[in-house]
Each structure stands twice: as C-alpha cells, then as structure tokens.
Amino acid sequence: MEPKPIKIALAGNPNSGKTTLFNKLTGSRQRIGNWPGVTIEKKEGTVKGLRHVTVQDLPGIYSLSPYTPEEEISRNYLLDEKPDVILNIVDSSNLERNLYLTTQLLELEIPVVVALNFIDVARRDGDKIDSRKLESRLGCPVIETSALKGEGVEECVARCVRMVESEDKQDLAGKTATRFSADVEQAIADIGSVIGDSVQERRRWIAVKAFERDEKALAGISLTASQKDMIETIIRRTEEKFDDDSESIITAQRYTAIGKLTDNVIARAQRKDNLTRSDRIDRVVTHRFWAYPIFIAVMAALYYIAISLGINTQDMVDGWFGDGLIPLVQGWMEGLGASGWLTGLVTDGIIGGVGAVLSFVPQMIILFVLLGIMEDIGYMARIAFILDRLFRRFGLSGKSFIPMLIGTGCSVPGIMASRTIESQRDRRMTIINTPMIPCGAKLPIIALVAGAVFGGAWWVAPLAYFLGLLAVIVSGIILKKTKMFQGDPSPFVMELPAYHIPSVGNVARSTWERSWSFIKRAGTVILLSSVVLWFLLHFAVIDGSLVMIEDEMIADSIAAKVGAVLGHLFAPLGFGGWQASLATVTGLIAKEEVISTFGVIFRIEDALGIIEEGQYAGVGAIAQHFTQLSAFSFMLFNLFCPPCFAAMGAIKREMNSAKWTWFAIGYLFVFAYILSFIVYQIGLLFTGGGSFNLLSGLAIALLAGSLYLLFRKPRVGVFVSA
C-alpha cells in the first residue's frame, strides 16, 4: 500500500543552517520558484529514499510577527496549508533567540520537531548542551544535528514521520505552549472565553494574537463590536498592571520563559579573554581605520577576478559562437540549400542572439561563486554594517554596493546580486539604479565620443563614470522622496552572524540556481527580441512588398524607417537622424551594438575593433555625424537609458512583477531623456548654436523641476533615517 503523503515544513532563523539541512534532506530533488507576488525563494523537495515525504523550505525568520513579507509567508503557509509537521532548526550557539521562534511554532497546534544544529561547533568549543532536559521542558522531540556533516539528519526525518503517524495529537498546543505569568494567562483565558465558539481550532494562539492586537491574525475571524470592546478592556487592564503595551508584555514574557527553559541546559565553556573567533576577526574587519582599506582590497580582488577572468571567458564563448558554430551552421544550412533569409535568421538572429546571452554565463558563474563564498562566510553582513551610514543618505542600503560594483562589469549579474538585500524596498531601489553605472559594453560608446568627437580628451571617460555615480546618487535621493519609496524606513536591525567556513555544497548550489535561472529567463527574452530585431534590420518594404535586403541597404530597412520615426523623439536631444536613433535602438540588444550599427550604416568594417584599438581616424565618418554637444548628449542618453534586453530580463526576474519591471524601464528612459534634454538644450545656449526658444525654456523648467525633486523635504518626516 502506498504510504500516506507527509508534508514537513522547515522553519528556522536565518543563518541557522536551514539551507544546508534542506539540501541534505532532499539531495537534488528540489523545485525552486518564487512565492506568489514576492521575490522570496520558494523551495520544495522530496526526502531522499522516502518519496512520500516532501519538505517545504520556509524563508528564514526570527518571529511569526506580521511585519516582513518573509514572516507573513511563513505564517500563512503554516496556518493555511497545514503541514503535517514542522521541523524547526535551531542554532545551538544561539539557543535563546532561536527558541523564541520555537515558542511561537509550538502554539500552532502542529507537531514540532526541533533540530539542534551546529552541535559539532558547540562540542568543539567545549559547550555542553543537555538536549534531553530541553526536550522534556519543551514537550517536543529535540535532536542534535550537524547539517553540514549529515549528523542526525535521518533521525530528524524519522522523528517527523513518527510524530505524524502517532495518534497522540490531542491538545498539542495545550501541552507545549509557553506559559506566561499568572496575570497574562488570566487575560488570555478571559479573551479566550470572549471569543468562545467564534473559532474552532488554535484557540490559544488566536487568544494570544488578540492580546497582542495582531489584526492580520484576526482578519478571518468575525467578532462583534461588543466582543472587540470586551477584549480591548481586558488588554487595557493588563497593560495598566504592567505599565507596558501588550506586544511588549508578550515578547518580554516569551524571553523570560525561554530563560527558564534553557536554565541549566547549556554550560558554555569559558573562553580565553572572552572573545570568540568571530569577535577576533571582526576586530580587524570592522576596525575604525582598517575596515575600509580591507573592504576596498576585498572588492578590488572580487572585481579583478570576476571582470578580468570574466571578460576572457566572454571572449572565449563569443569565439566559439562567432568563429566556430556560426560558420559551421551557415555552411551546413547553405549545403542543404536553405534560403538566405533562413540561414541569416538562424545564424545571425538566433545563434548570435543566444550567444550574446551565453557569453555572460561564465563570467556570471565566477561572480556567483565569489559572492556565494562571501555570503557563506558572513562578510556580506559586515559590508552592510560598515557602509550603511553612507548609502542610507541616498535611499540605498549598505548592501546596495555590491550590485553596483558588479554593474561596472555587467548590469545583468549586478542586478542579480541585489538578491542579497532583504528589504524589498531597498532591493527595488537598487535594481532600478544599478543599470546607470556604465557597464563594460558601454565603454566603446564612451570611447567613440571621447576619441573621435572630442579628439581624445582625457576627461570624457572619467566624467562618464563620475556622472554614472552621480546619477545613482541623484536618482536615489529623488526616488527616496517619492510616494512609492517613502513611508516606513526599512529597519536596519540585522544579526552579525558568526563567521563560518564556506561550504562547497552551498556555494555550488547557490551558483547553479542563480546561473540557471539567468540562462532560462533572460535567454527567452533576448532570443525573442533578437529575432524580431533581425527581421526589422534585414527586411524592407519596397513597392508594397516585403523583401530581404543586403547589409548595404540598411537605410531602406524597416528598422531604419522605425529609426526615422523615433528620430522625432530624439531630435530635441540633438540626434534626430535615423542613424543615431537606430543605433540607440539596436543598443537594446547589447550596448556594443550601438557601435556595430554605426559601422554597418557608415560602411566601416569592424568599427568596434577600430575603436578598441584607438584608431579613431577610421571612424571619422561617425564623428562627423555629430557635433560635440550632440555627441555628448547621445552618450549620456545611451549610458542611462534602459539597458540591454539581457539586463531587462534580469530586472524582470528580480522584480518578479510586471508593474515594477515596467516602472524601472520607464523610469530609466525618462531619467535619461530628461537629462540629455537639459544638457543639450541648455548647452546650445552656451555654445552659441542656438537662441533662447521654447525648448530651452522647457529645459530650464525641467532642470528646476529636477532640482526641486532632489532637494525637497520628504513629505513624511517622522522617522529620521539618515
């Protein structure tokens, strides 16, 4: 007979070894996605060797309070999906705070098994934990585990299964729930009798939540106005007795109860000079003077490895496609007698487009490995700690730095690195702003303008980077003050976890998950868009019929016609010709395409190569198309306008919401447009090219408007967060 399916929910604090335990339990049988509506990973898998047992990984949380999306997800899952058993992973080096969540889980009337993790670390440090005593006090099984070494993992599953199969589930919460002081117990009992038969299950939990005035927990329960009044009276009576509010009373009493639970359970070994290994590392790493030099050194190393090694691998993959696969397929298709357009579509459009995506993959893997190591060690938390003050000023988090640093190489991994930011608000802000940092592919555009138009002026390239940084800051401050981003300041209440030696398995797995999701999703976006753009570039409507054209006739292509129409849009920015408009549009595939397109239009063989070698005379034809001012405006627009399709794909993936994806893209477009508009129109007045007219007036108005957005006082100013 097929055994009855069993659902285990895995819950625990962040950094308690939950991911490691989940991986040990499920091996490779995992399904990964996002929880509906939020970018929080949803992982589910079946237990090795027990196909009828599934494990649902819940987000790492400290509490079941209703304040963060993670907490709400976990709470809703536990209440609505009713897993058969909760496996609660507890960090034994930090028993008290971890048990705080346990006391809440024990009120849910779902069987709980506690996994006392990192027991090997505790033993190594000479700490003694009496898990039998803890078990009898908690009233639920407690198993010593070391997820990393696989110790106790099988026993956890066995106990979970036994808990589910045992008949004795009567009055679970009654046996295990935390006992508060007599006054509070009285209040909870009184509230319970007021609620009465309005609820059928989890009565104690509901009563405690009612006492805490947790409105979300009571949303599904219909109470009359008089019942609500009676409850409020009970709460107030107790609050007056304690001279504190009900939420504080419960929290404090939970911790008091935990103090009693753990009394005589742990005997911590005396440490030399009272410092743990982590403290000693932190003394150096977050030192008043050394913190920043160390940080800069770590970043330089990260940047150097990821970008330099990455560029090489990128060239290598490009080479495989450009010199290997494309000619091969081309020859093969021509040999089969395929028509020219089909061959072109497959080789240039599909393989070329997919190749452009895949060329990022090795770089991304390198980067994700390095980031995974930094996260697993615990250094990420320290970065946030030392940078928070700085980044808070322009509406970003201490953790926003990493995405932007990586963004100087490529926005795609940069945007994806924003995953490590917990606060949804900060993460969105970081995703929107990261593409403004000039990425590697924008360098040829800067080089073209600096070299060919400004005669090799040394200051153009540094200015471009400086403007990128400035744009992030300005945009951060403007966004911070908008309605969408103001409001609750995201709390920066963060644990500084003890340093761990990174686990190869964890790093490998996080790298694989991140890389694969990139290949899958960004791949589909870029594939589709390259095919569409290929058609537009290679077909023309001549005498009312659709015909394929050669590269030389690109001026007749549909894309050129579209470029001419878009030219009207770009004319106020100084580059209204179809050539520059078309180049801007093809830049959406990849920013190098801007230069390649100019090359095709102006019939310059290998324009990209010429610019990379610094032979600017060879691209004089492109330069003549611009004035210095219009070239500068063109560069600005291309630096800040919506990034390439691959980066847009990454934005979509990380935002996990159509609304926010379109907001980000629209915002970047408007930001770039207004900036170029102001620079070009006001620049015209100074370079003597133009007289004051409607457009210059508009530019001055826009400048004033932007300055207002930048310097206005935030509308809700209760919280001082800077």
Added chain:
Amino acid sequence: MRHRSAGRRFVAKIARGLRVDRIENEGEIEEVLTLNDLKVGETAVVVRLHGQGAVRRRIMDMGITKGVPVRVTKFAPLGDPVEINVLDYELTIRKSDCALVEVEKQT
C-alpha cells in the same frame, strides 16, 4: 489603537524623531537613559521600548526586551550603526533606533 497616555506618546515621538535624552513625561522633565548613551563596552538592562510598529517589534523579536542585559560592542567606522551584544550574539541597529530603547545601568 494603542493605549498610551499623551505624555508617553510624546516621549515616543521625541525619542524617535529627535534623539534627545531629556524627555517630558506627564509634565515633568525626566532624564532617560537610552542605548545611545552607552559607551563601548558598557552594559545596561532594558527598561522599556518606545516607538511603535515594525521596527520596534523587530527589535523586540531580536531579544531586546524588558529586563534583558545589553552591551555595546562597537560602533561602525562612521559612527553608525551600533553593534550590540544581546543574548550572547551580535546585533546591529541604527542609532536612531537605539534611541527607542530605554535602559538602566546596573549599580
């Protein structure tokens, strides 16, 4: 609605917004010690948490509750945030949030 006297609400508002230690409570000026007043290495016991909502609850969930001893371990290189040792682990919170935590030095 939370049941709080006008004085207490005022206390919370000031503690949250202006980060001052001199707090008016029911007409009297009263010196209140907060986490911000502690120097590195000093230990004190939590008396009460001011403010309300998510940040306050988060601070409490992390173990900073009435009667719990807390020690300031260090300040970030730029002076903010603050690293605090509570229940044997390291927690970092901003100075503006530290102002919510009223403490008492043990004599």
